[in-house]
Amino acid sequence: MKSKLLEQIKEIAPKLLSIEDLWTNRDQHYHTFLSLGFPDDKVEQWRQTPINDQLNKPLYYVTDNSPKQIERLDDYFSCPIENFEKYLFLIHNGAPLYSDQVIFKDPNTGMIAGSLRHAFLLFPDIFNKYFDNIADPAYNGFVALNMSLASNGFFLYVPSGVKVKLPVQLINYSKGDDNPFIQSRNLIILDDNAEITFLQCDDTHMSVDNSFYNILTEFYIGKGATLYHYKLQNKSNNSSLINTMFFTLNESSNLHSLSLTYNGGFIRNETIINMDAPEANAKIYGLGLIDRQQIIENLAFINHNAKNCTSYQTFKNIIDEEGRGLFNGHIKVMPGAQKTSAYQLTRNILLTDEARIFVKPFLEIYADDVKCSHGSSIGKLDDEALYYLMQRGICEKNAKLLLMYAFTNDIVAEIHISDLKKQTIGMINRRLKGELSACDQCILGCTKFEIPELDFSDF
Amino acid sequence: MQDDNFDWIKEQEYEYGFETPIEVEVFPKGINEDIIRRLSSIKGEPDFMLEFRLKAFEYWKNMIPPTWGHLKFDPIDFQDISYYAAPKKLKSNEIDPELLETFEKLGVPLEEREILAGVAVDAIFDSVSVKTTFREELDKLGIIFCPISEAIRNHPELIKKYLGTVVSPYDNFYAALNSAVFSDGSFVYIPKGVKCPVELSSYFRINTQNIGQFERTLIIADEESYVSYLEGCTAPMRDENQLHAAVVELIALDNAEIKYSTVQNWYPGDKEGKGGIYNMVTKRGICKGKNSKISWTQVETGSAITWKYPSCILSGDNSIGEFYSVAVTNNYQQADTGTKMIHIGKNTRSTIISKGISAGYSQNSYRGLVKITKNALNSRNYTQCDSLLLTDHCGAHTWPYIDVANDESIVEHEATTSKISEDQLFYCNQRGISTEEAIRLIVNGYTREVISKLPMEFAVEAQKLLSLSLENGIG
Numbered sequence: 001m002k003s004k005l006l007e008q009i010k011e012i013a014p015k016l017l018s019i020e021d022l023w024t025n026r027d028q029h030y031h032t033f034l035s036l037g038f039p040d041d042k043v044e045q046w047r048q049t050p051i052n053d054q055l056n057k058p059l060y061y062v063t064d065n066s067p068k069q070i071e072r073l074d075d076y077f078s079c080p081i082e083n084f085e086k087y088l089f090l091i092h093n094g095a096p097l098y099s100d101q102v103i104f105k106d107p108n109t110g111m112i113a114g115s116l117r118h119a120f121l122l123f124p125d126i127f128n129k130y131f132d133n134i135a136d137p138a139y140n141g142f143v144a145l146n147m148s149l150a151s152n153g154f155f156l157y158v159p160s161g162v163k164v165k166l167p168v169q170l171i172n173y174s175k176g177d178d179n180p181f182i183q184s185r186n187l188i189i190l191d192d193n194a195e196i197t198f199l200q201c202d203d204t205h206m207s208v209d210n211s212f213y214n215i216l217t218e219f220y221i222g223k224g225a226t227l228y229h230y231k232l233q234n235k236s237n238n239s240s241l242i243n244t245m246f247f248t249l250n251e252s253s254n255l256h257s258l259s260l261t262y263n264g265g266f267i268r269n270e271t272i273i274n275m276d277a278p279e280a281n282a283k284i285y286g287l288g289l290i291d292r293q294q295i296i297e298n299l300a301f302i303n304h305n306a307k308n309c310t311s312y313q314t315f316k317n318i319i320d321e322e323g324r325g326l327f328n329g330h331i332k333v334m335p336g337a338q339k340t341s342a343y344q345l346t347r348n349i350l351l352t353d354e355a356r357i358f359v360k361p362f363l364e365i366y367a368d369d370v371k372c373s374h375g376s377s378i379g380k381l382d383d384e385a386l387y388y389l390m391q392r393g394i395c396e397k398n399a400k401l402l403l404m405y406a407f408t409n410d411i412v413a414e415i416h417i418s419d420l421k422k423q424t425i426g427m428i429n430r431r432l433k434g435e436l437s438a439c440d441q442c443i444l445g446c447t448k449f450e451i452p453e454l455d456f457s458d459f
Numbered sequence: 460m461q462d463d464n465f466d467w468i469k470e471q472e473y474e475y476g477f478e479t480p481i482e483v484e485v486f487p488k489g490i491n492e493d494i495i496r497r498l499s500s501i502k503g504e505p506d507f508m509l510e511f512r513l514k515a516f517e518y519w520k521n522m523i524p525p526t527w528g529h530l531k532f533d534p535i536d537f538q539d540i541s542y543y544a545a546p547k548k549l550k551s552n553e554i555d556p557e558l559l560e561t562f563e564k565l566g567v568p569l570e571e572r573e574i575l576a577g578v579a580v581d582a583i584f585d586s587v588s589v590k591t592t593f594r595e596e597l598d599k600l601g602i603i604f605c606p607i608s609e610a611i612r613n614h615p616e617l618i619k620k621y622l623g624t625v626v627s628p629y630d631n632f633y634a635a636l637n638s639a640v641f642s643d644g645s646f647v648y649i650p651k652g653v654k655c656p657v658e659l660s661s662y663f664r665i666n667t668q669n670i671g672q673f674e675r676t677l678i679i680a681d682e683e684s685y686v687s688y689l690e691g692c693t694a695p696m697r698d699e700n701q702l703h704a705a706v707v708e709l710i711a712l713d714n715a716e717i718k719y720s721t722v723q724n725w726y727p728g729d730k731e732g733k734g735g736i737y738n739m740v741t742k743r744g745i746c747k748g749k750n751s752k753i754s755w756t757q758v759e760t761g762s763a764i765t766w767k768y769p770s771c772i773l774s775g776d777n778s779i780g781e782f783y784s785v786a787v788t789n790n791y792q793q794a795d796t797g798t799k800m801i802h803i804g805k806n807t808r809s810t811i812i813s814k815g816i817s818a819g820y821s822q823n824s825y826r827g828l829v830k831i832t833k834n835a836l837n838s839r840n841y842t843q844c845d846s847l848l849l850t851d852h853c854g855a856h857t858w859p860y861i862d863v864a865n866d867e868s869i870v871e872h873e874a875t876t877s878k879i880s881e882d883q884l885f886y887c888n889q890r891g892i893s894t895e896e897a898i899r900l901i902v903n904g905y906t907r908e909v910i911s912k913l914p915m916e917f918a919v920e921a922q923k924l925l926s927l928s929l930e931n932g933i934g
Contacts, residue, residue, distance in 0.1 A: 044527070048862075335851070350866035353833060359861035364529075365876050368848035372876040376861060379869035 005181065006038070008061050009149070016063065016149050023120055029137045030148035036141040045140075048326055048358045049297060054240040054266050057210040059181040065152035067096040067115045084419045086169045086199070087113060089154060093174050094182040096152060103155070111164055111196075112157040116187060119155035126157055130189050134218035135246040139272070142242050146183050146216040153185035153215075158194035160222070167197035167228075167417065174213065174239070175205035186217040190225040192250075197228040197417065202243070202264075204236040212240045219245065221253040223277075228416060231259035233267055237292060240266040249309075251277035258414055260424060261288040261296050262431055268297040275302070275309040275337075286315040287411040289431050290323035290355075297326040300344075304337040313344045316411055318404055318432075319355040328360040329374065335366045344374035349381060349407060404432050473726055476696030479561040483667050486543040492516065495639055498543055502608045502642070505615055515628035515638035522632045528766050528795040529824040529856055532700075535737065540702060542640045544667040546584060561664070581606060581645045581661040583674060593657060603648040604659055607675055610646035617648060621679055625708040625745045625772070633704040633739040633766075637673045641706065644674035649684040649715070658914055663692035663703075665725075665736065671702040678708070680715035682748060687718040689917055692761070696726050698734045700763060705740045713748030713775070718756070720913050721769075722921050725761035732791025732820070735763025742769035746778030746804075754781040755798065756912045758921040763792060768826065770799035773807035773835075780809040783909040787925065788821030788853070797827035797844075797858075802835035802868070813844040814906050817853035824856040829870055831863045838868040846876040847905060849898075899926060 017026055038055055039046040070076055073088050076097060087104075090097040096115040103114030103122060112123060120127050137144040154170050174180060190196060204211055221227050235241060241264060249255060261267055273282050288296040302311045317325040331342045348357045361374040381403050389399035408428050415421040486494060495516055499509040524534065561584075580593070581604065597604050603614065611618050628638035645661040665672045680686055692703075703725065709717050719742075728735025738761075744753035755769040771780030782798040800809040809829070817823040825844045846855035857874045879901050887897030906925060910918050 338851070348863075350863065353836075353865040353867070355866060356864045357862075359859075359863075359872075361857075361859060361861075361872065361874070363846075363857040363874060363876055364854070365846070365848070365856060366854045368851045368853070368878040370848075370876065370878070374857070374872070374874050376859075376872040377870065378861060378863045379871075380866050 033144035110159040116153040150183035150185040160191040163195040169199040192222040193224040226254040229257040235264035249280035288317040291320035338369040478695040482547040519635035601650040607646040641675040647678040654685040660689040707742040709744030711751035721757040728763040738762035752779040759786040765794040774803040776804040790819040799828040802838040811842040815846040818849040826858040
């Protein structure tokens with residue numbers, strides 16, 4: 001079946017590669033894909049990943065990525081965070097949706113956001129400077145496939161010195177029952193000293209049988225620029241998502257990236273950060289709540305190529321039922337990257353004896369004047385802490401909740417948008433209680449959001 | 460400032476680099492079925508052993524050398540190695556005085572003085588065991604301590620039962636090769652309820668040019684027994700690389716304990732990275748019985764390439780696995796070493812303490828696996844692996860793998876990488892301690908947790924070795 005998908009791709013490729021008003025180099029990347037193929041468990045980084053199971057599902061390659069106009073974006077899909085003002089952008093099965101303009105340029109700030117393909121056509125100067133320069137097609141087959149055949153996605157440009165007040169929210173959504181295999185490619189550019197908050201949400205509609213999303217995002221963070229990046233993932237149990245993100249960090253730039261994975265059949269987030277200039281800082285956080293037969297994987301590769309850079313990683317997972325988690329952190333400090341500080345921490349709680357976790361916290365260091373450390377722990381809820389709480393009249397169920405809550409707290413504390421934080425607290429609370437039920441739009445039913453009875457937000 | 464401080468590190472000399480001029484019988488280079496048959500017949504082995512070897516060889520022919528290690532070296536030509544070399548005079552049951560002198564020079568007592576040292580030694584020179592001391596004393600307790608070739612002839616039932624059960628002949632490339640061509644090594648059997656009163660020890664020496672050393676060690680600790688085993692090794696200085704591919708198997712039955720200590724000081728190559736031993740070793744122990752314990756302690760200072768992962772399979776309930784390691788690399792040495800702890804039984808515990816020190820242009824990696832299977836309820840692992848970097852050309856890497864499949868176990872892992880901080884040096888300097896002395900002090904403190912696990916005689920040796928590896932002329 002996997003070869004069936006490959007056959008489909010081979011059949012479609014000539015047509016997609018011959019699209020004229022599109023960026024170049026696609027042929028070259030396609031050859032890279034053909035030589036790499038899809039990764040399998042013979043490859044070290046994919047050894048614990050049942051990727052074949054995902055690719056063996058019946059899937060149909062979606063070729064039409066051209067933007068579609070609809071009346072109101074909010075009607076189509078809304079994931080309301082209360083009082084949350086934002087610029088909203090939607091991608092449906094790989095095709096950007098718009099109500100007014102397919103690509104939008106803010107007259108006041110000069111910020112450009114919208115369809116990637118239109119950015120290529122309308123803003124070639126900016127586009128060509130960054131596009132294809134950040135991601136590495138040889139990284140794996142999925143990246144090469146995306147770079148060769150993806151023909152649309154999201155584009156965001158923040159000009160030099162501009163601090164955008166409102167967050168930009170991008171929702172990647174799949175709907176329909178035709179087992180889509182979707183590719184989408186994003187390019188996010190922050191020019192020197194710019195600042196923005198970018199929310200990337202991945203959702204699927206309940207009715208989707210199988211879906212496979214292969215998303216590639218390239219981030220360029222200019223000198224002194226700051227990016228707050230949030231990734232919220234609520235996908236259905238039979239969806240698959242490969243989310244690969246390449247970041248280039250320039251001098252004194254800051255990256256603050258946080259991913260929250262509430263639900264998803266198979267989700268693999270790969271974060272590759274290249275710190276090419278001194279004084280760059282990156283903080284990466286991840287929280288996964290995994291149950292049923294879900295598989296959630298987080299991989300973070302941080303390349304310290306210049307001196308005086310710092311990186312922090314904290315990844316946490318709570319794994320219930322037959323869930324499987326994977327964390328692979330890799331800090332690489334190149335020769336000459338002196339005065340590097342790099343920290344990596346992963347903590348995991350397993351709740352059943354069917355749950356499983358793989359952890360690979362790697363350090364690869366070629367410079368001596370560095371401070372690098374990693375820590376990892378895997379375990380159950382602390383019996384003594386449980387006992388302490390129960391002794392004080394809290395029932396076992398609530399005591400467990402409280403402890404799991406506390407466990408997630410240091411990730412939630414890193415959310416700097418207060419409305420999002422409040423919503424996240426509620427979501428986690430409900431998610432841990434197992435109360436999240438399906439609503440018509442998104443499997444998490446967050447539209448029925450209420451303040452939960454047990455509110456530990458002040459802890 | 461950095462380089463000034465550490466220049467002297469590069470100037471150290473390898474103390475054991477001499478060669479013993481002795482007549483040896485050497486097999487022609489290359490490996491094939493005839494070589495294996497000839498080796499087996501020289502050793503007077505029973506048929507089952509030859510079969511074991513040939514099967515392993517058949518399997519090995521279709522294998523490819525592993526490349527996943529963080530190691531860079533030219534592929535080894537396995538037909539360019541001679542697989543057997545033995546001192547000629549040995550046949551007459553007399554030890555060449557030249558040989559005795561060699562071991563004397565290496566500090567390994569084979570004569571009367573051994574009684575004072577209190578260590579029973581099995582000395583292995585190239586492919587054969589030269590002498591095993593203390594035999595009579597041990598016989599009285601029922602302890603079998605002899606060269607493995609002798610055990611194959613005299614105790615075939617034990618060999619049949621245990622050889623290849625922990626490290627299968629098909630386990631990996633080098634284990635398969637070893638299974639096909641191993642020539643000697645030590646065999647230890649501790650009977651039920653016996654606590655071995657002396658330290659058992661084997662000393663490995665590669666002397667002849669162009670040979671590979673393939674020794675095999677098998678230690679069986681029967682119920683309620685205890686043994687502490689030490690291993691040391693050296694080789695002459697040569698420009699060519701030599702291969703050492705050993706297999707060590709430990710078996711601990713109910714309530715038994717095995718303590719295995721290694722001080723590995725093979726020739727590491729010269730300052731330009733020329734020559735040195737390729738040390739490709741498979742070491743694995745199984746805690747078969749309940750409440751059993753296996754403890755690995757290693758001080759790795761030699762070898763151009765080290766590829767070695769002493770592991771524990773904790774299959775008995777309540778069993779304990781330990782791994783304490785100090786790995787020092789200097790000049791162009793490369794080490795990829797660590798451990799595997801496979802938890803299968805309930806309430807199993809393991810501890811991993813690994814300390815890496817890299818200097819010069821060397822690369823030092825820790826690679827480890829902690830696997831908690833579904834039924835290993837209430838298991839516990841603690842891992843700490845620290846790296847110390849002494850120059851800005853070297854590398855220190857950590858590759859831990861953790862795989863947990865039940866909710867009642869706790870696994871913790873910690874690692875740090877840093878250099879000796881200028882504050883620490885400054886503090887010592889300020890108190891009148893020279894930089895050289897200060898580094899020694901800090902390295903001593905850093906490795907102490909591991910060195911303290913070594914038996915006393917070895918601890919002194921190891922301390923000395925560490926000083927030698929990192930210092931210049933401190934007497």
